Amino acid sequence: MGSSTAIVLSELIQLHSLAKTLSDQLNQSQVELSRTIARDIIFAIEKTICAAKTCIPGEAEHELSNGRVQFFDKTIREFDCREQKMPKKRKTLRGWASHVRVSTEEGAEMPHDGHSWRKYGQKDILGAKYPRAYYRCTHRKNRGCSAMKQVQKSTENPSVLDITYLGNHTCSNSQQDYSASKSHLLDQHQRFLDRQKNLIKHLDFQSQHNQDPKSMESFPSSVVLDGTKADNEFFFSSPLMSPVSTGSNCLSLPPFDPELDELISAAISEAESPVMDFDFMREFGMMDVETQFDTSIFFA
DNA sequence: TCCATTTGACCCTC
């Protein structure tokens, strides 16, 4: 892994941690909009981290000399630890297998992953509080598709689903849908990230015209939207400035800002896309890498 | 009637 990759990954991991902290703080309020945006940030960063991890051959190189490297290695180990905690499969897995961890709202249905599955069994697993469900592709009979998956609720957190995918989809429809949607998903994800950047730039611009520049020097590239304020009036603050209040840390934007409104709406609509294609994620480096992301935004 | 889910029994691996 080159030093630039290490730096990018290190920065992403730190951003991920910040966003998670932000999300946890927001969970204590009733600000759905800001919570959704925070989850979007976490989801985007987690995807990028996992993709970047696939570039790591073996262990991380120690090329960074500042304290960040310690954080970087620690986080890598945390990701790897989750993988090691996976229960060992007794039977040899045919082909490849990948494991994803999906966070859902309590009682919500399993998120749609772009394929149709038929449940063929359920077993109580030793040491697990919840049973493991076994699914195979609906097209197993007519198209001989051998894809299977196992779904199990996490004992520690019932809102988290551990999903293990076994085998590849060979059913033609899924492959066609997958190929057709892959470029679309790539484009969609990129546009979502671009809009987030534009939103942040816009906020920076607004802040320079409404706030003492010196007080905004440390304004980070993450924002908090406080929806508890009056309609059409948002308050932004740095996650490093806590708590969010109407104090000097907050920036009040004028109401009825069509550009800002469009940016926010676009970002939210992108994030509410109902399709979450796990094959797509595996394609971009998640094979055999446990991934955790929050799909609860789909059930809001 | 068809299809998906449930569930007990059986099979396989360790």
Added chain:
DNA sequence: GAGGGTCAAATGGA
């Protein structure tokens, strides 16, 4: 023999 994975009959809903 224990435990995980799969089969297939029973069941229920559309």
